[in-house]
C-alpha cells in the first residue's frame with residue numbers, strides 16, 4: 001500500500017487532505033504534537049468525516065496512524081522514507097518549525113533511494129510550499145541539496161474547504177460538502193482523488209484567497225464588532241451581506257483585470273461563496289475565521305494585497321479599507337495576535353500597525369482611508 005505523511009492532524013488534515021489520501025488507497029501517517037489525537041489515531045485507526053448538510057452523510061476514513069513529532073522524531077524520519085507524498089496543513093507560522101525534521105527525513109531518504117517524493121504545503125498562503133522548501137533547504141548541506149534534484153518535488157497548492165473547530169473528544173470531523181484542492185505541477189504524479197492539477201496556480205490561489213478568505217474575513221471582523229458569535233448568524237444581517245458583496249466586487253475587479261476572468265462568471269463565484277458561508281450546519285465561530293489577524297493583515301494576505309493591487313490598478317478599495325479597519329478592531333482576548341495588535345495600536349496608533357504589519361507607509365492613501373474608517377467604526 002502506498003504511504004503518505006501528513007503534518008497537522010487538525011481540521012484540514014483529518015477533514016480534507018488526509019481523508020482524500022485515505023480514500024485514494026493510501027495509508028496516512030499523521031504527524032502532530034497533540035498527543036491525545038495521535039493516541040486516538042493509533043488506537044482507533046479511523047474516523048468519520050461528516051458532511052455539514054441537511055441529509056446525514058458520513059465518509060469512513062481508515063488506514064490512518066499517528067506520530068508525535070515532539071517525542072518520536074526518528075519515527076517521523078522513518079515514515080518519510082516510505083512515503084510517496086508529504087503534505088502539511090499546520091498553519092503558515094508553523095512551517096519553519098517542522099522544516100528541520102523534514103530536512104533530516106529528506107537527507108536520509110535521498111541518500112538511500114531515487115524514489116520520488118512530492119511535497120505539498122496545504123495552507124492558506126500564497127507560495128506556502130516554496131516557503132517550506134526554503135526553510136528545508138536552510139537545514140541541508142550543499143551536497144544533500146543537490147541530491148534532491150529529480151527525487152524530491154515541491155508543488156504549491158490552494159486548499160478550499162470550510163472546516164470549523166471540532167469537538168475535541170472525538171477524531172470525527174464535520175466539514176462542508178464542497179471542496180477544491182488545486183496543485184501546481186507539470187509532472188505526471190500519482191493520482192489522488194480530488195486533487196486538481198494545473199500548470200499555473202496564481203489565478204486559482206488569488207481567486208480563492210481574495211474571494212473565499214477575504215469574504216470570510218470581512219464577515220468575521222464585522223460580525224465580531226456587531227457582537228455575533230457565528231458566521232451564519234452574522235450573515236442574517238443584510239447590511240453586512242452587502243458590505244461583503246461590495247468588498248468582493250473590489251477584489252473581483254482586480255482579479256478580472258489581472259487574470260482576464262469572465263466578469264459574469266466571477267460574480268456567480270462570489271455569490272456561490274456567500275451562500276457557502278451561510279451554511280448554519282457548520283456553526284463556524286467568527287473568532288476562528290478571524291483568528292491570527294497579524295497574519296491576515298500581512299502584505300500578501302487576503303485584505304492588504306487586494307487593496308494594494310486595486311490601488312495600483314486605479315480600482316476602488318474603500319470596502320476593503322473598511323474590512324482592514326474592522327480587523328484592527330478585532331480585540332478577541334483569547335487571540336494572541338489580536339492582543340498584540342491592540343498593544344501596538346496603543347503604542348503607535350492604527351497607522352503604526354499598518355506600517356509594521358502590512359508594509360503600508362503612514363502617508364499612503366490606503367492607510368488614510370483605513371484610519372478614517374477605523375475612527376468611524378470606533379464610534
Ligand SMILES: NC(=O)C1=CN([C@@H]2O[C@H](COP(=O)(O)OP(=O)(O)OC[C@H]3O[C@@H](n4cnc5c(N)ncnc54)[C@H](O)[C@@H]3O)[C@@H](O)[C@H]2O)C=CC1
Pocket residue numbers: 007008009010011012013031032033034069089090091092094097098122123124159160161162163164
Ligand atoms: N479550517 C479551514 O477551514 C481551513 C484551513 N486552511 C488552512 O489549513 C491549515 C491548517 O488549518 P486547520 O486545520 O484549520 O488548523 P488546526 O489548528 O485544526 O490544525 C493544525 C494542527 O497542527 C498541529 N500543530 C501545531 N503545531 C505543530 C507542530 N509544531 N508540529 C506538528 N503539529 C503541529 C496542531 O496540533 C493541529 O492539530 C492552515 O494553514 C489554514 O489556513 C485552509 C483552508 C480551510
Ligand SMILES: O=P(O)(O)OC[C@H]1O[C@](O)(CO)[C@@H](O)[C@@H]1O
Pocket residue numbers: 124159160161162163212213214216217288289290291292
Ligand atoms: O485563518 P486561516 O488559517 O486562514 O483559516 C480560516 C480560513 O479557512 C477557511 O475556512 C477556508 O479557506 C476560510 O474560509 C477561512 O477564512
